[in-house]
Amino acid sequence: MFPWKLVLFDLDGTLVDSAADIAEAVNRTLDELGHGREDEAMVRSWIGLGARVLLDSALRHAGSRAGVDETLPRFMAHYEACLLLNAKLYPDTVETLAALAGAGVAISMATNKPERMARVLVDAMGIDGYFAHIVGGDTLAERKPNAMPLLHLAALHRMPVHDTLMVGDSEADAGAARAAGMDLVLLRHGYPRDFDLDRAGAVAVLDDLAGLPALTKPPIVTL
Numbered sequence: 001m002f003p004w005k006l007v008l009f010d011l012d013g014t015l016v017d018s019a020a021d022i023a024e025a026v027n028r029t030l031d032e033l034g035h036g037r038e039d040e041a042m043v044r045s046w047i048g049l050g051a052r053v054l055l056d057s058a059l060r061h062a063g064s065r066a067g068v069d070e071t072l073p074r075f076m077a078h079y080e081a082c083l084l085l086n087a088k089l090y091p092d093t094v095e096t097l098a099a100l101a102g103a104g105v106a107i108s109m110a111t112n113k114p115e116r117m118a119r120v121l122v123d124a125m126g127i128d129g130y131f132a133h134i135v136g137g138d139t140l141a142e143r144k145p146n147a148m149p150l151l152h153l154a155a156l157h158r159m160p161v162h163d164t165l166m167v168g169d170s171e172a173d174a175g176a177a178r179a180a181g182m183d184l185v186l187l188r189h190g191y192p193r194d195f196d197l198d199r200a201g202a203v204a205v206l207d208d209l210a211g212l213p214a215l216t217k218p219p220i221v222t223l
């Protein structure tokens with residue numbers, strides 16, 4: 001039996017491969033400001049802490065004199081326009097969500113993507129029916145790596161943290177799970193910045209989502 005009763009999924013880099021679209025939005029913004037384009041690998045390293053941090057990283061890297069606050073509205077317009085250009089689910093996403101739901105596991109989403117965009121993307125990918133609740137980077141006062149989104153979702157589900165699993169790809173996910181006292185599973189196919197997935201205290205680090213439903217909890221070792 002699957003050891004957790006609630007699974008909280010990250011979105012970008014965990015369920016949806018969205019880096020190309022995020023890179024395009026960054027590049028359209030940089031173009032307008034008269035800066036050169038960045039390659040996707042560089043943009044990937046800026047994803048994970050929400051749209052504002054992403055834009056701030058891009059502007060700094062470009063040596064831009066434009067401020068984040070003044071540039072954010074047009075970046076968000078590009079972000080929205082590019083949201084569905086190339087986005088695709090990682091292999092086995094639907095099968096994994098279906099297997100968990102079929103096993104009676106509750107499912108919600110904790111993403112740092114702005115909530116409205118997360119909902120558009122989740123709808124377009126056809127997986128909206130699996131998520132009881134979606135918390136975005138702008139939904140609450142704090143976002144990952146703060147524990148607030150995870151604890152908020154566990155509370156909505158009336159689920160104790162020890163029955164809840166966070167599944168993500170980045171340091172923000174690991175930090176939030178640690179702060180919330182929840183178990184963590186990491187996916188290698190995402191955008192982990194300078195982050196050693198194998199040393200983040202995860203129950204498991206998976207190459208793909210297909211391995212998730214078969215996971216077991218490691219025994220608690222008492223010394």
Ligand SMILES: O=C(O)COP(=O)(O)O
Nearest residue numbers: 011012048049050111112
């Ligand atoms: O938009 C971001 O910065 C990251 O989004 P995620 O939390 O779904 O990975």
Ligand SMILES: [Mg+2]
Nearest residue numbers: 010012013169
């Ligand atoms: Mg992510």
